[in-house]
Amino acid sequence: MGGAPDSYEEYVAELEKRLNKFERFSDKATGIDDRLDLLAKIQIEQLRFLKSSNSYRPGPATGAPSYSVKMFPLDEAREDVEVGASGNSITAYTDGDISGCSIRLDNLVNDAIPLSEFRCYIPSGFQKFWLQTDAQPGKYLRLKIDRGSSLDNYNLDRPVHIETIQKVGLYLQPEWAAKEGTDKNLLAEADDVPTTLSTYVTYNVPAVKTLVITHFGFAISAEIAADRDNNQIGGAWIRNETDSETLASIGGNGGGAFILPKPAIIPGGKQFRATVQNRSNHNCVILVSAHGYEL
Amino acid sequence: MTGIEKLKSGDFNSMSQEEQSDGSVIIMLVKRGEGKFYKFHVKDLYGPNEEILEEEVIDG
Numbered sequence: 001m002g003g004a005p006d007s008y009e010e011y012v013a014e015l016e017k018r019l020n021k022f023e024r025f026s027d028k029a030t031g032i033d034d035r036l037d038l039l040a041k042i043q044i045e046q047l048r049f050l051k052s053s054n055s056y057r058p059g060p061a062t063g064a065p066s067y068s069v070k071m072f073p074l075d076e077a078r079e080d081v082e083v084g085a086s087g088n089s090i091t092a093y094t095d096g097d098i099s100g101c102s103i104r105l106d107n108l109v110n111d112a113i114p115l116s117e118f119r120c121y122i123p124s125g126f127q128k129f130w131l132q133t134d135a136q137p138g139k140y141l142r143l144k145i146d147r148g149s150s151l152d153n154y155n156l157d158r159p160v161h162i163e164t165i166q167k168v169g170l171y172l173q174p175e176w177a178a179k180e181g182t183d184k185n186l187l188a189e190a191d192d193v194p195t196t197l198s199t200y201v202t203y204n205v206p207a208v209k210t211l212v213i214t215h216f217g218f219a220i221s222a223e224i225a226a227d228r229d230n231n232q233i234g235g236a237w238i239r240n241e242t243d244s245e246t247l248a249s250i251g252g253n254g255g256g257a258f259i260l261p262k263p264a265i266i267p268g269g270k271q272f273r274a275t276v277q278n279r280s281n282h283n284c285v286i287l288v289s290a291h292g293y294e295l
Numbered sequence: 296m297t298g299i300e301k302l303k304s305g306d307f308n309s310m311s312q313e314e315q316s317d318g319s320v321i322i323m324l325v326k327r328g329e330g331k332f333y334k335f336h337v338k339d340l341y342g343p344n345e346e347i348l349e350e351e352v353i354d355g
Binding site for chain 1: 302303310314320
């Protein structure tokens with residue numbers, strides 16, 4: 001059979017050329033012929049609809065690949081490097097930061113298209129493009145260049161489509177801060193602290209930043225071995241000292257920890273302090289720590 | 296960058312403070328990935344008479 005038939009009549013004519021009368025008769029006797037004919041009618045109608053709505057493009061007649069994939073190491077920056085690949089559409093992926101990558105389609109005088117913002121689709125196609133990338137050692141950029149029938153999934157009625165694909169993940173904010181290196185761990189420790197005395201860690205939040213405390217804790221233990229079977233009671237609190245605002249406090253025997261369901265916010269320019277106090281009746285080693293991140 | 300500069304710019308991940316009997320404090324700062332510890336002894340921290348008494352950068 002040549003191409004797909006344009007109508008049901010063509011399909012039947014094609015069948016009759018290839019089947020003898022006995023085959024057609026036996027198909028009709030079993031009902032298979034009716035069912036196959038129905039499927040053929042549906043497919044022909046679908047094909048006719050796709051052709052009329054301009055959402056169908058036949059594959060390349062030359063047998064050329066319908067797409068290609070090119071990888072570009074990002075170890076060094078590129079400034080308008082010519083890439084001789086033709087197509088209709090480019091989609092991009094990188095394991096680095098795509099914000100520094102852009103292309104100019106077809107002509108060097110054309111505006112650069114940021115790959116972080118657009119997927120490029122040109123119905124009439126392009127013959128080559130120029131690539132610009134930032135240097136990102138150890139990272140790479142991969143481009144998928146589609147042409148012809150590989151565009152079947154695109155809606156060709158839209159003048160331009162743009163798509164950028166990047167890895168995404170979900171992190172809790174403290175986890176993200178630790179990954180990005182903006183986490184903060186503030187700690188104070190003191191030995192041989194008498195009853196009711198305390199120690200603390202103080203941090204003045206830089207004016208342009210905001211400190212977010214997500215949890216804090218303390219530990220207390222007897223200074224000398226003879227007291228270690230006794231209770232070691234302590235208390236700890238965190239404060240915005242500048243505004244005399246106590247943000248959270250805890251107490252306990254031997255220590256404790258508090259994960260704040262509502263993070264404590266200390267704005268830039270304010271002084272944060274985490275304090276631990278010995279409330280035992282003997283000298284103790286005391287420690288307080290506050291954890292969070294800075295925005 | 297000195298230790299006190301790192302403290303005031305927030306350019307660190309962990310801070311450990313040890314109060315001294317005279318009210319001064321010894322501070323140790325660590326920024327992950329730098330491989331250094333910034334240790335300094337400061338009097339009247341954040342106060343009008345703030346003074347660095349001693350400081351050192353220790354390779355981790």
